[in-house]
Amino acid sequence: MKGLYCKPGDQGDVKFVSQETNVPTNIGDHQVNVQVKSCALSPVDFKLYGDLKLEKEHVPVGREIAGVVLQVGPKVTFFQPDDEVVGILPLEAEQSGLCSVVVTDEYNLVQKPEKVSWFEAAAVIKDGLRAYTALHTLARMAAGQTVLVLDGAGPFGVLAIQLAHYHGVKVLATALSPEDQKFLEELRPSVARVIRVWDSKEDLVDSCLEETGGLGVDIIIDSGVRLYDEEPEAQRHCPHKHDLLTLLSVGGHWVTTEQHLQLDPPDSHILFLKAASLSFLNDEVWTTSRAKQGRYLHILKDVMDKLCTGTFRPQLEDPVPLYEATVSMEMVQRKQTRKRIAVKL
Incomplete structure (x- = not known):
């Protein structure tokens, strides 16, 4: 049985290889055998593996899986054979999600609704988790608030918009291109205003303050931040950290995906004056720490x-056949895709 694995190169390049792997013949008390029907592709964060001392010669690729339970351990209580399940394999998993059969703990899986396709279940599970973590766990959103979702047309941004609108939150979203703008405008009334950051004539801060009567937004969810005035071309559409601090409301909450964010003393003073707060969005904490397993x-x-129920309406690429998984994963790792990609097994 083959699976897809990646091997980091000496000069920062990444090589994806298909190699043979074996399914353990004996499964643990709380483990299940799952026949994988679909597996979504997400970039591999090698720095996170290093920080957690999980470096491997070959890192398994594909952790968001959907499939059918084949066999259960003697103490498994959540599932039975033939149950349809979906979940996220932990970082320390030895098997690739692109293997035809994987073994994992029952605590990494939940039941898949019958009406949801394998493809959609695998493709949405991680972005949905990120949206919940950002808006519920970190920002504590409440009806009547205003949220700014940066890069709202991305896979994560779309679900964040739909989740916020479902809970009665007013949503402002940024568009990185005319195509993104058209897509976001079609999401109305989920999006109250689309801000064209690709258009130099439209200012992010002015647009947000205008929309909120000068009070600022209650929640900011970014997708990258410029720390300095001079940044690489790839970050030209990312807002400057000072802009986000300016448009944050009193008591507001900024949820950032920028793990290297640096705040100078004047920046911290602005947060102090506004009684505002900052949180770092790392959705991997759910699987690296078991302290809140039930909530996860x-x-x-x-x-x-x-x-x-249709509350989440994701934008996905068409299912990819297994023989195209390597090429697709290379594109995902280089961040050359705008929609989530899932492989059909």
């Missing part, structure tokens, strides 16, 4: 329920 599984289940 509840979130995964709720993501599937909202996908089943």
Whole structure:
């Protein structure tokens, strides 16, 4: 049985290889055998593996899986054979999600609703988890607030917009291109205003303050931040950290995906004056720490329920056949895709 793995190169390049892997013949008390039907592709964060001392010669690729339970351990209580499940393999997993059969703990999976396709379940589970973590766990959103979602047309941004609108939150979203603008405008009334950051004539701060009567937004969810005035071309559409501090409301909350964010004393003073707060969005903490396992599984289940009822309407690429997985993963790792890609097994 083959799976897809990646091997970091000496000069920062990454090589994806398909190699043979074996399914353990004996499964643990709380483990299940899952026949994988679909697996979504996400970039591999090698620095995170290093920080957690999980370096491997070959890192498994594809962790968001959907499939059918084949066999359960003697102490498994959540599932039975033939159950349809979806979940996220932990960082320390030895098997690639692109293997035809994987072994994992029952605590990494939830039931897949019958009406949800394998493809959608695998493709949405991680972005849905990130949206819940950002808006519920970190920002504590409440009805009547205003949220700014940067890069709202991305896979994560779309679900964040739909989740916020579902809970009665006013949503402002940025568009990185005319195509993104057209797509976001079609999401109305989920999006109250689309801000054209690709257009130099439209200012992010002025637009947000105008929309909120000068009070600022209650929640900011970024997708990257410029720390300095001179940044690489790839970050030209990312807002400057000072802009986000300026448009944040009193008591507001900024959720950042920028793990290297640096705040100078004047920046911290602005947060102090506004009684505002800053949180770092790392959705991997759910699987690296078991302190809140029940809440984690509840979130995964709720993501599937909202996908089943149509609250979540993701934008996905067409399913990719297994023989194209390597090429697709290379594109995902280089961030050359705008939609989530899932492989059909």
